[in-house]
Amino acid sequence: MTEPATGLLTSSQQEANTKSGGCGCDSTTAPGMDEKLKARIANHPCYSEEAHHHYARMHVAVAPACNIQCNYCNRKYDCANESRPGVVSELLTPEEAAHKVLVVASKIPQMTVLGIAGPGDPLANPEKTFRTFELIADKAPDIKLCLSTNGLMLPEYIDRIKALNIDHVTITLNTIDPEIGAQIYSWVHYKRKRYKGVEGAKILLEKQMEGLQALKEADILCKVNSVMIPGINDQHLVEVNKAIREKGAFLHNIMPLISAPEHGTHFGLNGQRGPTNKELKEVQDQCSGNMKMMRHCRQCRADAVGLLGEDRSQEFTKEKFLEMSPEYNLENRQEVHEGIEKFRAEIKLAKEKAQAEKEANSNKKILVAVATKGGGLVNQHFGHAKEFQVYEVDGKEVRYAGHRRIDQYCQGGYGEEATADNIMKTIADCQAVLVSKIGNCPKEKLNAAGIQTVEAYDVIEKVALEFYEQYVKAIQ
Numbered sequence: 001m002t003e004p005a006t007g008l009l010t011s012s013q014q015e016a017n018t019k020s021g022g023c024g025c026d027s028t029t030a031p032g033m034d035e036k037l038k039a040r041i042a043n044h045p046c047y048s049e050e051a052h053h054h055y056a057r058m059h060v061a062v063a064p065a066c067n068i069q070c071n072y073c074n075r076k077y078d079c080a081n082e083s084r085p086g087v088v089s090e091l092l093t094p095e096e097a098a099h100k101v102l103v104v105a106s107k108i109p110q111m112t113v114l115g116i117a118g119p120g121d122p123l124a125n126p127e128k129t130f131r132t133f134e135l136i137a138d139k140a141p142d143i144k145l146c147l148s149t150n151g152l153m154l155p156e157y158i159d160r161i162k163a164l165n166i167d168h169v170t171i172t173l174n175t176i177d178p179e180i181g182a183q184i185y186s187w188v189h190y191k192r193k194r195y196k197g198v199e200g201a202k203i204l205l206e207k208q209m210e211g212l213q214a215l216k217e218a219d220i221l222c223k224v225n226s227v228m229i230p231g232i233n234d235q236h237l238v239e240v241n242k243a244i245r246e247k248g249a250f251l252h253n254i255m256p257l258i259s260a261p262e263h264g265t266h267f268g269l270n271g272q273r274g275p276t277n278k279e280l281k282e283v284q285d286q287c288s289g290n291m292k293m294m295r296h297c298r299q300c301r302a303d304a305v306g307l308l309g310e311d312r313s314q315e316f317t318k319e320k321f322l323e324m325s326p327e328y329n330l331e332n333r334q335e336v337h338e339g340i341e342k343f344r345a346e347i348k349l350a351k352e353k354a355q356a357e358k359e360a361n362s363n364k365k366i367l368v369a370v371a372t373k374g375g376g377l378v379n380q381h382f383g384h385a386k387e388f389q390v391y392e393v394d395g396k397e398v399r400y401a402g403h404r405r406i407d408q409y410c411q412g413g414y415g416e417e418a419t420a421d422n423i424m425k426t427i428a429d430c431q432a433v434l435v436s437k438i439g440n441c442p443k444e445k446l447n448a449a450g451i452q453t454v455e456a457y458d459v460i461e462k463v464a465l466e467f468y469e470q471y472v473k474a475i476q
C-alpha cells in the first residue's frame, strides 16, 4: 500500500506532518548507529533527515488494488498511507514505470530512491510490484528500492523482498491492540476471505508484527508509519512505539490523520478530526526518547518525483515521459553524487568548526577586576579603588582569584595619567573592570587597552556572569 491518504493537506500540513504510510526517519544521529548503517541510509531522503536536503526520491504508481479498508482511505484516491488524500496518480504498467524511472534518473540525477507506495498496497499487487523492481534493479542498479505496505502480506513475500535487495520497507502500523484496530479498519481480506471488526484487525496486526520480525531477521531496514487519530489511537502510540522498537524497527513516522467530509472516507463523513500540530508534536516528543522519529515526511503522492519538499510529478506525466528517451547514464549520475558528497563534507566541516568554536568559547575562562567596598557587591567608584578583587568566570561559576593593589586613580587632578598606565598594567590580563561608576577619561583609556568597563551596583557574581554572557556572544 502506499502511505495512507489521510485527507487533503494544506501546504503547511504537508510540511509539518507525515502521512501514515511513508517510511523513514532520520537515523543518522540515532544512538549506537554504526558506520555501516549510516552508509545504508546516507542517500535515502526519508531515512536520513540530512540526506533529504540533497537527494530525491520517486514513486511509481503500479499497484492499484488493496487488501484492507482503512477508515481514513477512499479508494478513489491513492493509498492514504503514503499519499495525500484527494491525489490520484496515473496508473502505470511495470514497463512504463521502468521507462519513467530511467527518464527521471537522467533528468534528476540526485534521485537515488525508487519507492512503490500505491496507489493501493504494493503487496496486494505482488506481480506488478516485483516486476517493476526487477526491471529497475536490472537497468539502474545504483537506485535504491523502497517499499511501503500495510504489512498484511509481508511475511509471505519477505524472501522475494530480500532476493531483490530491497533494503528499505515501511509498514503502516497504527495500533497493536485489535480492539483499537477494529475502529481503524473496516475489513481485512486475507486468503480469499473477508474479516470484519476485531477478527480482521487481529489478523492484520499479527501479520504486521510477523512482518516486522521477518524484516529484522532478514536485516532489512524498517520504518513504521502510524496515523495519529485523536480519541482512537493517540494515547496508544507511545505503546506502539515501544513495541515496534523492541521488534527492531529503525524509524517511527507518526503522521496526522487528515480527514474532511469531501474526501468521502469513513472518518471524514463521521466528523473524525485529525490532530493539531501541537498534539502531533507532543506525541512525537513522547516517543523520541525511545527511538528516532521522522519529522520531515511530506506525505507525498504515489507518483511523487523530486526532493521531498518539491513536487515535480507534473513534469513527468505519462503523456510527457513516454515521449522522452530513457538516457540512464551511471557515470554521469556517479559524478553528480560525488559532487553532492563533496558539498556535504564541506557543510559538515563548517558545522563541526562552528560547533567546536562555540564549545571552546563556552568553556573559555576570563578574568574580571571588581571595585568593591565589601558586602559582596560591585559598589565602588573606579577612581576611589585602592585595590581590585579579581574573579575568574567560565560561564557557570565565578571564582575568587585574588586581589591586585593599585594606586587610587583620583588624585585631585595630579598624576592621573601615570596612575592610569599602572592600573592598566596591573589588570592587563582582565577582560573587564566592574565598577559602580567610572569617568569618561579612564573609561576610554581602558577600552583602548582592550579592557571593557561595566557600571553596575549589584552582586558581584551576577554582574560577572552577565558580562561573561555578552562577552562570549560578541566573540562567537
Ligand code: CLF
Residues within 6 Å of the ligand: 003, 018, 019, 021, 022, 023, 024, 045, 046, 047, 057, 058, 059, 082, 083, 113, 114, 115, 116, 117, 146, 147, 148, 168, 170, 253, 296, 297, 298, 299, 300, 308
Ligand atoms: Fe517513498 Fe516512503 Fe520509500 Fe520514502 S516516501 S516509499 S520511504 S521513498 Fe518519505 Fe514520502 Fe513520507 Fe513516505 S516523505 S510519504 S516517508
Ligand code: SF4
Residues within 6 Å of the ligand: 001, 002, 003, 004, 005, 066, 067, 068, 069, 070, 072, 073, 074, 078, 079, 080, 081, 119, 120, 121, 150
Ligand atoms: Fe492504503 Fe489500502 Fe489503507 Fe487505503 S485502504 S490507506 S490503499 S492500505
